[in-house]
Amino acid sequence: MYPVEVVGLNKSYGKVRALNGLNFSVNPGEIFGIIGPDGSGKSTLFRILTTLLLPDSGVALVDGFDTIKDYKKIRNRIGYMPGRFSLYKDLTVEENLKLFATVFNSDIKQNYYLIEPIYKQLEPFSGRRAGNLSGGMKQKLALSCALIHKPSVLFLDEPTTGVDPVSRKEFWEILSTLSKEGITIVVSTPYMDEASLCTRVALMLKGRILKSDTPADIVKSYTRELYSVKSKNISGLLKDLKRVPEVKSVFAFGEHLHLSLDPGTITLDKINEIIIKQGYRDVYINKIFPTIEDTYMLFSEEDFKNGR
Amino acid sequence: MAAEIIIAENLTKRFGTFTAVDNINFEVSKGEIFGFLGANGAGKTTAMRMLCGLLKPTSGRGAVAGFDISRESERVKANIGYMSQKFSLYEDLKVWENIRFFGGIYGLKPDEILSRSERLLNVLSMQEYAGSLVASLPLGWKQKLAFSLAIIHEPAVVFLDEPTGGVDPITRREFWELIYDASDRGITVFVTTHYMDEAEYCNRVSIMVDGRIDALDTPENLKARFGAQSMNEVFTMLARKAKRAD
Numbered sequence: 001m002y003p004v005e006v007v008g009l010n011k012s013y014g015k016v017r018a019l020n021g022l023n024f025s026v027n028p029g030e031i032f033g034i035i036g037p038d039g040s041g042k043s044t045l046f047r048i049l050t051t052l053l054l055p056d057s058g059v060a061l062v063d064g065f066d067t068i069k070d071y072k073k074i075r076n077r078i079g080y081m082p083g084r085f086s087l088y089k090d091l092t093v094e095e096n097l098k099l100f101a102t103v104f105n106s107d108i109k110q111n112y113y114l115i116e117p118i119y120k121q122l123e124p125f126s127g128r129r130a131g132n133l134s135g136g137m138k139q140k141l142a143l144s145c146a147l148i149h150k151p152s153v154l155f156l157d158e159p160t161t162g163v164d165p166v167s168r169k170e171f172w173e174i175l176s177t178l179s180k181e182g183i184t185i186v187v188s189t190p191y192m193d194e195a196s197l198c199t200r201v202a203l204m205l206k207g208r209i210l211k212s213d214t215p216a217d218i219v220k221s222y223t224r225e226l227y228s229v230k231s232k233n234i235s236g237l238l239k240d241l242k243r244v245p246e247v248k249s250v251f252a253f254g255e256h257l258h259l260s261l262d263p264g265t266i267t268l269d270k271i272n273e274i275i276i277k278q279g280y281r282d283v284y285i286n287k288i289f290p291t292i293e294d295t296y297m298l299f300s301e302e303d304f305k306n307g308r
Numbered sequence: 309m310a311a312e313i314i315i316a317e318n319l320t321k322r323f324g325t326f327t328a329v330d331n332i333n334f335e336v337s338k339g340e341i342f343g344f345l346g347a348n349g350a351g352k353t354t355a356m357r358m359l360c361g362l363l364k365p366t367s368g369r370g371a372v373a374g375f376d377i378s379r380e381s382e383r384v385k386a387n388i389g390y391m392s393q394k395f396s397l398y399e400d401l402k403v404w405e406n407i408r409f410f411g412g413i414y415g416l417k418p419d420e421i422l423s424r425s426e427r428l429l430n431v432l433s434m435q436e437y438a439g440s441l442v443a444s445l446p447l448g449w450k451q452k453l454a455f456s457l458a459i460i461h462e463p464a465v466v467f468l469d470e471p472t473g474g475v476d477p478i479t480r481r482e483f484w485e486l487i488y489d490a491s492d493r494g495i496t497v498f499v500t501t502h503y504m505d506e507a508e509y510c511n512r513v514s515i516m517v518d519g520r521i522d523a524l525d526t527p528e529n530l531k532a533r534f535g536a537q538s539m540n541e542v543f544t545m546l547a548r549k550a551k552r553a554d
Contacts, residue, residue, distance in 0.1 A: 036476075037447065037448070037474055037475055037476035037477075037479075038447045038474035038475070039446060039447050040476075134348070134349050135348050135349070136348050136349065161473065161474060162348075162393075162470065162473055162502065163348060163502065164346070164347040164348050164502055164543075164547065165502060165504055165540060165543055165544065165547070166347055166543070166544055166547040166548060166550075167347065167348060168502075169544070190473070190474045190475075191503075192477060205476070235488050251477075251478075251481050252481055252484065252505075252509060253505060254504070254505040254508040254509075254538060254539070255508045255527065255528075255538075293477050296477055297477050297478050300476065300477075300478060301478070
């Protein structure tokens with residue numbers, strides 16, 4: 001039995017198709033990433049899986065229970081951290097945690113070991129009202145509250161959005177620890193680099209799953225040849241390379257450009273020649289393996305060309 | 309006007325006993341793209357609010373576009389543009405209504421609004437969408453439109469607070485092309501981001517830790533100094549030292 005199974009799931013808001021025929025399943029103990037920008041349907045999917053929203057059609061099962069018929073059973077066994085801070089601002093840190101434990105017929109002690117690494121950092125502020133916590137501490141409290149009843153599946157909707165890179169890294173280390181405790185985690189993020197920290201991912205765009213697989217297999221489906229290009233005048237080079245007809249795409253990637261070609265259409269020497277003819281010096285070109293972000297961009301380009 | 313468009317001298321802001329911004333010093337020159345990085349809670353937003361004339365410094369001095377941020381905050385506001393991930397456009401107004409509204413509050417004349425709105429819609433390839441409600445546009449388009457409106461009055465400086473958060477990877481890059489175009493026209497760009505690849509696109513980058521600026525240089529020099537391969541590594545090394553709880 002899959003902790004999460006979704007078959008032909010659809011949801012529209014008026015004319016907007018928020019979810020368009022989703023199919024995927026999550027294996028026990030996985031960290032399953034829903035990767036996509038704002039507006040791709042991530043939160044709608046989370047609301048359906050957590051039984052807060054009814055789909056128009058299709059089936060969604062959590063631990064084998066139907067999100068429509070068995071919603072009460074699902075609510076008892078999952079943990080959910082919504083994208084927007086939704087704890088009680090007028091209650092203290094400790095009161096919030098106690099409330100969530102009590103609602104699930106548990107107490108703070110029973111599963112304290114699970115939240116200890118996170119909650120320890122909050123304990124000096126246990127008497128502070130949740131509304132007066134900093135962003136990072138609010139996030140840690142929300143995670144503690146979602147975990148205190150030891151859920152079988154933990155749903156985290158964009159837990160790292162707007163969070164700095166160091167805190168993001170720490171948050172993912174916590175997720176990896178929880179996953180080792182046997183908790184299945186479904187987590188959404190707009191940051192493509194976080195995909196590589198998941199067991200498997202679904203890449204979402206405009207209500208559809210472009211691809212679902214392990215991060216390693218997703219980048220294998222990148223069909224073009226990919227090169228990194230470095231030069232002093234990177235913005236000029238970007239514009240000039242875009243004009244070369246054989247160049248399929250060229251994007252800035254930090255201090256490099258990533259340039260893609262269809263295999264066999266043009267040689268690297270020829271590209272080099274064009275660049276040098278245009279007056280660029282100290283140009284370094286290397287063949288590279290694509291990242292999830294390269295692959296996502298290729299899929300979304302193809303998606304656009306297919307008129308979707 | 310001096311070449312330095314933004315000046316911060318011993319700029320400090322305290323809230324009670326808490327020093328949010330602790331004696332920061334820097335200068336940003338005309339047309340520069342200045343990346344303002346830091347961990348959550350490091351004091352970036354407070355510093356930015358002071359530079360925009362929205363918050364009075366406790367001590368120290370700041371000047372933007374030649375105007376003192378404490379004494380001439382209204383003149384500062386008239387000479388800057390601002391956009392963030394959270395506040396950008398009026399969703400219930402149409403695209404052209406937003407253009408007219410922002411043009412109006414930035415003091416443009418009706419004929420200027422008309423000519424600039426044509427150019428703006430042309431650059432964004434959005435002519436067909438002038439009559440669409442902003443709420444109906446994809447996020448990436450909204451953010452590009454919001455940026456174009458934040459500079460519709462050709463301000464000396466534009467402040468961008470996490471402008472690309474949640475934006476898809478292709479649009480995020482198109483957004484940066486708009487930033488480069490603005491910088492080429494002489495507009496100074498002051499930008500915060502949590503995407504470290506975007507830090508590499510800046511001419512210079514400062515990194516705030518616990519209210520102070522711990523590093524300020526070109527991305528190239530920062531990487532060399534810290535022996536790092538990427539700005540992500542530089543950021544991690546500095547931000548790990550932070551003592552403030554967040």
